[in-house]
Amino acid sequence: MTVPTLSICVPSRNRQRYFKETVRFLLENPRPDVEFVLADNSDDPEIMDGFISGVSDTRVKYLPAGPRVYSMQENWERTVAASTGAWVSVIGDDDLIDPDLVDALDIARALKPGLEAFAWSNLKYDWVTPEKRPGNVQVPLEATFHDMPQQLIFRRAYRWDDAGVTLTCGFSVYHSAISRDLLERVKARFGGRYFEHPTIDYDNALKNAALGKSFVYCRRPFSIFGTCPESNTAAAWNPKLFSEAIERFKSEIGRDHDRDPWMKDFPFHNMLGMPASVAQVQQFMRVKHGIGLPGWEPNFARACAAYCNKFDERADFDLIAEGFRDAFSGWKGAKFLQYFQPEFAVRREGGVYTGLLGSDLYVEDNVGGAGSPTGFYRAINGLLERPANLIPELRTATKDSTVISRLAA
Helix, strand or coil: CCCCCEEEEEEECCCHHHHHHHHHHHHHCCCCCEEEEEEECCCCCHHHHHHHHCCCCCCEEEECCCCCCCCHHHHHHHHHHHCCCCEEEECCCCCEECCCHHHHHHHHHHHCCCCCEEEEEEEEEECCCCCCCCCEEEEECCCCEEEECHHHHHHHHHCCCCCCCCCCCCCCCECCEEEHHHHHHHHHHCCCCCCCCCCHHHHHHHHHHHHCCCEEEEEEEEEEEEECCCCHHHHCCCHHHHHHHHHHHHHHHCCCHHHCHHHCCCCCCHHHCHHHHHHHHHHHHHHHHCCCCCCCHHHHHHHHHHHHCCCCCHHHHHHHHHHHHHHHHCCHHHCCHHHCCCCCCCCCCCCCCCEEECCEEEEECCHHHCCCHHHHHHHHHHHCCCHHHCCCCEEECCCCHHHHCCCCC
């Protein structure tokens, strides 16, 4: 039996409308060297069971809902465990990934023998709703390949080098392609499972940074981080909704992970938001596995400030900033409070920018009548280089922010 080049894994829970659209997009592509592992974890299994019963594609491996609700961690674990491809990528049910990325992966493997992790530019797209403001999407037009040294990835992962509101190490199995060999080494080294920490995307990114040997990044976008109204990402900038999402998450995993043993004397709880959640994974790696770097705290504090600056409602900004300020004040003798300097800025009102800025094109998110990641990608894909025709040239990684900004896990 031929081993697929790439397994595309899509775990889902109670978002069948988005899940179906993502699956339909994947099945439109006829290439035979991919596998689609689709895992339903919904309260009403009949919806997806009925949908999949009408699919006769042999590339599909369907995992129906089980006898109980699985945590996100468990659902991801069973999805990746069921995959058989030489490479694996995971996306969310409201995301998009282009199976033709395999052509770019083949080029990258030829450029870098022994390649273990392949990343690309990811677009960000909010599903259109009646309440949503008009927006734009930043689309890179370059399609260059970059050799990313392991030391650079490791420093970004464990010292917060070049961080924005979170790490820019990239190379998680989430929206990147990871070789089977690296995935199995991670599993063997870290507890006999693919994902240990409940913040699963960063759990994998940090472990790949620690064990991976060869990384290549392509500027051409091949996937979209979709944000539907029900997603945790949509709640991230609303403290009330985010608090509710955290409580649901804790209920599903069956514990309060803010109180895990490795969190002793670490005051950055999940309610503080994205940088705190990521820092918890680093704390886990330091305490449980002895992996980390010294001197990470100033960059972390700066990232926390950058995160606070993204809030455009003064009350929300004050709430999160004060939470971080309290945490830094009581941590390590307030030594790193000086690096936490958030600044509130009033949101500027104006039209949506479209046009070329540097090598990136800013496109209205409703271009061609798009209202979803699939609609948007269909509208702009013709502007992008064909994956099989990308120039096979491997460039050295640089400090260019247009490269760095595309590597967030």
